[in-house]
Amino acid sequence: MRVRQGTLRRATQLTLLCCALFTFLGAGDEGARFNDLGHRMMCVCGCSQILLECNHVGCKYSDNMRGELMAALDRGDSDDLALQAFVQKYGTTVIAAPTTTGFNRVAWIMPYLALVLGLTTMVLIVRTWRNRPLVPRADAVAPVSGAELEHFREEARKDTET
Amino acid sequence: MSVAVLACILITLGTLVYVFYLPGKLYLGPEKTRLSYLRERKEAVYENLRDLNFEYKAGKVPDADYLSLKASLEEEAAAVLAEIARLEEAASSAASVIRDSKGARV
Amino acid sequence: MSQVGSFALLLALALSAYSFLAGLLALARPGPGSERLGETARRAGIAVFGIVFLAAVVLVVAAFQDDFSIAYIFHHSNRDLPIAYKFAVLWSGQEGSLLFWSLLLATYGLVLRLRHKTDARLFAYASVIIAAVQVFFLLLLNFAAHPFAVMTGELPPDGNGLNPLLQYPEMVIHPPMLYLGYVGFTIPFAFALGALIMRYPGEKWINITRRWTMVTWGFLTCGVFLGMHWAYSVLGWGGYWGWDPVESASFMPWLTGTAFLHSVMMQEKRGMLKVWNMWLIFITFGLCIFGTFLTRSGVVSSVHAFAQSSIGNWFVGFLALIFATCAFFYVKNRTHLRSEHRLESIVSRESSFLFNNLLFVMFCFTVLWGTLFPILSEWVQGTKVTVGPPFFNKVAIPVALLLLLLTAVGPLLAWRKTSTESIKRNFMWPAIGAVLVGVLMMIFGVRPWADVSYFYALMAAMLAVLVALTVVSEFVRGARVISGHTHQNLLASMVHLGHRNTRRYGGYIVHFGVAVVIIGFLGSAFNLDQEKEMGYGDKMQIGPYTLVCRSYTQEDKPNYGSEWAIIDVFRNGKQIDTMYPERRFYKASQQTQTMPQIHPTVKEDFLLVKDLYLVYEGLNQDTGRPIIKAHLNPMVPWIWAGWMLMVFGTIIALVPNAVPVRLTAPARVQAAPVGAD
Numbered sequence: 001m002r003v004r005q006g007t008l009r010r011a012t013q014l015t016l017l018c019c020a021l022f023t024f025l026g027a028g029d030e031g032a033r034f035n036d037l038g039h040r041m042m043c044v045c046g047c048s049q050i051l052l053e054c055n056h057v058g059c060k061y062s063d064n065m066r067g068e069l070m071a072a073l074d075r076g077d078s079d080d081l082a083l084q085a086f087v088q089k090y091g092t093t094v095i096a097a098p099t100t101t102g103f104n105r106v107a108w109i110m111p112y113l114a115l116v117l118g119l120t121t122m123v124l125i126v127r128t129w130r131n132r133p134l135v136p137r138a139d140a141v142a143p144v145s146g147a148e149l150e151h152f153r154e155e156a157r158k159d160t161e162t
Numbered sequence: 163m164s165v166a167v168l169a170c171i172l173i174t175l176g177t178l179v180y181v182f183y184l185p186g187k188l189y190l191g192p193e194k195t196r197l198s199y200l201r202e203r204k205e206a207v208y209e210n211l212r213d214l215n216f217e218y219k220a221g222k223v224p225d226a227d228y229l230s231l232k233a234s235l236e237e238e239a240a241a242v243l244a245e246i247a248r249l250e251e252a253a254s255s256a257a258s259v260i261r262d263s264k265g266a267r268v
Numbered sequence: 269m270s271q272v273g274s275f276a277l278l279l280a281l282a283l284s285a286y287s288f289l290a291g292l293l294a295l296a297r298p299g300p301g302s303e304r305l306g307e308t309a310r311r312a313g314i315a316v317f318g319i320v321f322l323a324a325v326v327l328v329v330a331a332f333q334d335d336f337s338i339a340y341i342f343h344h345s346n347r348d349l350p351i352a353y354k355f356a357v358l359w360s361g362q363e364g365s366l367l368f369w370s371l372l373l374a375t376y377g378l379v380l381r382l383r384h385k386t387d388a389r390l391f392a393y394a395s396v397i398i399a400a401v402q403v404f405f406l407l408l409l410n411f412a413a414h415p416f417a418v419m420t421g422e423l424p425p426d427g428n429g430l431n432p433l434l435q436y437p438e439m440v441i442h443p444p445m446l447y448l449g450y451v452g453f454t455i456p457f458a459f460a461l462g463a464l465i466m467r468y469p470g471e472k473w474i475n476i477t478r479r480w481t482m483v484t485w486g487f488l489t490c491g492v493f494l495g496m497h498w499a500y501s502v503l504g505w506g507g508y509w510g511w512d513p514v515e516s517a518s519f520m521p522w523l524t525g526t527a528f529l530h531s532v533m534m535q536e537k538r539g540m541l542k543v544w545n546m547w548l549i550f551i552t553f554g555l556c557i558f559g560t561f562l563t564r565s566g567v568v569s570s571v572h573a574f575a576q577s578s579i580g581n582w583f584v585g586f587l588a589l590i591f592a593t594c595a596f597f598y599v600k601n602r603t604h605l606r607s608e609h610r611l612e613s614i615v616s617r618e619s620s621f622l623f624n625n626l627l628f629v630m631f632c633f634t635v636l637w638g639t640l641f642p643i644l645s646e647w648v649q650g651t652k653v654t655v656g657p658p659f660f661n662k663v664a665i666p667v668a669l670l671l672l673l674l675t676a677v678g679p680l681l682a683w684r685k686t687s688t689e690s691i692k693r694n695f696m697w698p699a700i701g702a703v704l705v706g707v708l709m710m711i712f713g714v715r716p717w718a719d720v721s722y723f724y725a726l727m728a729a730m731l732a733v734l735v736a737l738t739v740v741s742e743f744v745r746g747a748r749v750i751s752g753h754t755h756q757n758l759l760a761s762m763v764h765l766g767h768r769n770t771r772r773y774g775g776y777i778v779h780f781g782v783a784v785v786i787i788g789f790l791g792s793a794f795n796l797d798q799e800k801e802m803g804y805g806d807k808m809q810i811g812p813y814t815l816v817c818r819s820y821t822q823e824d825k826p827n828y829g830s831e832w833a834i835i836d837v838f839r840n841g842k843q844i845d846t847m848y849p850e851r852r853f854y855k856a857s858q859q860t861q862t863m864p865q866i867h868p869t870v871k872e873d874f875l876l877v878k879d880l881y882l883v884y885e886g887l888n889q890d891t892g893r894p895i896i897k898a899h900l901n902p903m904v905p906w907i908w909a910g911w912m913l914m915v916f917g918t919i920i921a922l923v924p925n926a927v928p929v930r931l932t933a934p935a936r937v938q939a940a941p942v943g944a945d
Contacts, residue, residue, distance in 0.1 A: 191388030
């Protein structure tokens with residue numbers, strides 16, 4: 001019995017400790033989440049600034065929005081839920097970057113796709129360039145050989161020695 | 163109002179005179195010839211050769227690379243120089259023919 | 269007054285149209301009299317400058333005389349506007365900016381047409397193309413955005429005033445710089461297209477346009493950085509780059525222009541990449557027009573919203589016309605652009621330029637994509653989305669880091685081919701230096717695995733150091749050769765070296781500047797900020813700094829009223845500065861504006877300098893006390909220092925070489941023209 005009581009007490013203490021710990025962790029966490037979410041949204045006043053970076057004097061929106069975000073986090077809303085609430089209220093443009101669903105995925109894929117395609121094309125072009133014989137231009141200079149080559153080569157050498 | 167109109171008329175007249183009154187000979191500039199093109203090419207190849215020499219002296223290019231690069235650049239330069247020499251020779255002999263014929267007339 | 273201005277615009281349009289048509293005719297139908305016709309076209313082009321200049325003077329004089337009968341002056345000026353800003357009225361609104369564009373183009377055209385003796389035929393082609401662009405802008409000015417439109421009804425006693433965001437010293441020079449850059453790319457474009465149309469023999473046209481391109485690039489660089497500096501010191505959000513569409517618009521031609529500056533070297537030296545260069549400059553010019561369009565049309569929302577209007581269709585039409593013209597002549601004359609050499613090795617300066625170009629163009633594409641995606645999204649899925657800084661940072665930073673790597677590697681590779689031995693020899697010391705810096709940063713607490721921004725910061729720092737060290741090693745190696753010959757000391761030899769090949773070593777200085785700028789950028793991973801309501805004697809702590817509010821007050825001036833706080837700054841108990849963050853209320857435009865105060869901690873931190881950045885956010889109506897926001901932004905002054913280095917390097921690159929390249933022998937003979945059919 002005593003053992004049991006001890007265990008119970010210890011378990012209660014542990015639970016309390018855990019709760020406290022999580023509460024505090026949660027508090028720290030909430031600050032980070034506020035910062036994170038606040039940087040994932042735009043201020044909607046037309047200033048084109050990130051919500052937490054908008055400092056327009058007398059901006060009617062950013063203060064309210066920050067308040068709403070804080071309230072959502074206090075309520076314990078998840079990130080998605082909080083963002084969703086903002087989208088409901090202010091429209092899709094409130095999110096600072098395209099989402100990774102639906103057509104918006106194209107926004108993210110395209111730059112990388114272009115880079116990969118560009119690189120591949122370039123490598124292919126370079127390879128064909130190296131292997132394909134050069135098509136002579138109409139105005140190309142004909143190469144020389146023999147004594148003439150030696151004579152002019154010597155002249156070029158003399159001219160360019162510094 | 164009338165001052166503005168007068169100003170506009172004066173400006174227009176001045177402009178027309180400047181644009182259309184062309185006394186004296188016009189500057190047309192030299193025609194670009196094969197020879198002047200070759201001389202530009204020669205300068206470009208020479209620049210590359212000088213650069214290569216300098217980089218070699220600065221220790222940036224290993225001996226083997228230097229020799230092969232230098233050889234091919236010199237070949238390129240030699241081809242250009244040879245054609246320049248041919249064109250100049252042809253032109254000077256043409257000029258001497260003209261001179262001779264003039265001399266004969268006198 | 270306004271009649272003279274209106275007339276001048278009409279006359280200028282007529283002259284440009286004449287310059288274009290007569291020039292075209294003279295070139296297309298050579299024959300007796302065509303030279304004289306061509307000369308009148310050239311002179312008409314020169315006269316355009318005088319007439320457009322007159323129109324601009326009329327507008328500025330009207331601003332000085334507070335002539336509010338002209339609608340433009342009414343909308344963008346007021347009686348109490350300080351004198352310097354009355355000058356700026358010329359480029360602070362839509363109609364004025366377009367007039368300014370036209371004026372700058374006429375100025376560039378003037379210089380070009382006066383220097384026609386360099387190569388009369390090529391310059392005649394360029395002159396015709398410039399006249400065509402000028403016709404477009406003058407059509408806009410005359411029929412879509414008239415700067416001399418008059419007010420109807422009763423004259424207002426005072427104007428609406430200049431947008432307060434623009435009432436800042438840098439705003440007097442930022443738009444002209446940016447415009448000089450935008451407009452300037454018309455010149456290399458005109459030369460390139462001209463050279464293509466006339467099948468210009470050889471690569472001399474690149475040589476002729478090189479200075480034009482570099483000057484233009486220098487202006488555009490200044491314009492972009494001035495814009496950043498303005499955003500930093502006026503907008504008051506503590507940052508300098510927000511990927512605003514209009515910022516991006518100026519950045520895109522900068523990217524392709526930079527690619528062009530590099531890749532023309534391939535054409536000049538090796539006769540390669542001719543097609544690519546042609547298209548690169550076409551695209552750059554197109555992007556300049558597109559940038560003006562983005563700024564002016566309001567198709568995308570932006571902080572530059574003061575510039576919205578409906579002249580977009582004109583620009584779209586013009587862009588289509590440019591593209592069609594370029595494509596037509598490309599298809600017609602593409603055999604002329606055949607390469608003279610092959611690529612010999614993947615590890616060579618040539619291929620590093622190829623990669624550099626690919627990355628620049630991809631970077632530009634990414635920025636363009638992000639800027640236009642909202643429009644695309646609205647079109648495809650019916651909803652508008654925002655593509656803001658989080659997108660660009662994620663997508664652009666990796667490309668930027670790769671570019672930085674190439675900046676370090678490229679100059680060390682030899683033309684044509686580079687052996688592994690050579691790479692080892694040239695790379696070892698810079699690479700060791702870069703790794704050392706990385707290790708030091710990790711020792712001092714930068715944990716790249718903790719956050720991706722730290723990882724980027726670490727990579728950027730290492731690469732920037734790599735770039736800086738390779739530049740230094742290039743200078744030292746070169747200087748050693750010189751000092752071996754001349755027995756000067758190393759420093760004198762470096763100066764001598766730079767003077768021998770200004771373009772290369774000027775370019776290296778620009779690279780060094782870029783490295784410095786990047787170090788400035790990476791500081792943003794370690795930014796701090798703090799906001800507090802501060803009454804008398806209240807304290808706020810940010811980093812090692814303690815801010816104490818000594819007082820706050822209000823003042824009334826003719827143009828604006830202002831509120832500010834007096835904040836003493838302490839570090840380790842010692843006072844180091846007093847700062848005055850301010851907020852102004854401009855009377856004419858009825859708008860408020862913050863004036864952030866910045867204290868760079870050079871004395872205290874030396875190389876690890878930070879900006880202490882204070883913003884007066886406003887008064888708390890309930891308590892009557894000011895709310896102050898403080899930012900501590902590490903390394904930001906490096907950005908401005910690097911920018912100065914970039915400008916310095918560009919100027920060096922413009923200086924002629926000390927040992928002049930041997931001139932060609934005077935032409936003794938006249939052979940048949942090259943390519944004459």
